[in-house]
Amino acid sequence: MARWEPNARERLVRAAIDLFAEQGYDATTVNEIAERAGGLTKTTFFRHFSDKREVLYAGQELHGRIVSDAIGGAPDSATPLQMVASAVDELAAVFTEDRREMAGKLRKVIAESAELQERAAFKRAALVGAMTAALRERRVPELVAELAAELGTRAFYGAFGRWAVAEDPRTLVEHARQAFGELRAAMSELE
Template identity: 55%
Template structure:
């Protein structure tokens, strides 16, 4: 096999999800994932530290995209507007690949308490990245944390709606629009708290 394989990470993710779905997370080995992907075990370990990490393949990238979008927001943006910019920046990178894998990924995560814990840590990491980016803009800590948590809720709600849409369009702004709508609904809900 060649030393470098194009799209190796994506191939490992697809192979792992297929195997986790077919035979369960606990009964799947790294060797089987590598074989299904048509790659070597050593190539797997160049990309991931263990099989659990395959399921979090995009976490660091997603957290960075959210933070980068917040950082790039206009200086005049409110904390929630900056979070909206982060959501739009992250949404712009989502593809049909993300949409198609999401239900299978959710099913695999639901089958294992270890993976559920890892998924919860992923959400904490996303919120922390947004909070840090808001703090760097000079947003006070409690406001930054609250805005980041609302952003995380908007992301989860919009992504779930995007994945569940049975007549998806190919519009690159579709997910961003859903995220902005979710963020607007959450902002309205918070204003009713008094």
């Protein structure tokens, strides 16, 4: 593959995840990632990512915009949980079937690295923050917004974990709806 071909960012992400899964995060170099991505250079890598850790979190800003836009576009009659459920659906829809195998690899790579687990926690907190801010824009009280955002994020990540390793044909959206339903049922057991 020539260096000038399109989708360099996506190719770098896929190459990094494959290499991290094969030889470990710490053992993989930026040069190896760039080469695996079709003969790209280290310079090209650094045009897209600040370091090799960040390649695993590509799209984080996009995810925040997706949930914010979904919450902002929810009907006025929607409850905070309905707004968040809609946002989780929109975010889950981004993860198409062709990304499932990569998602499974990504989860394993993160589970094997304390550094990546820390970064994953930051990403999760950013998603909660994006949902909370969008709910606050809709004049949802702070505590309600925070709780709804935490539940939505928990539903998304629970669903993502199932979907990444699942052998059933359900989409991430379907897994997310199931996870959200389970959380709602669990909440009813709290009192």
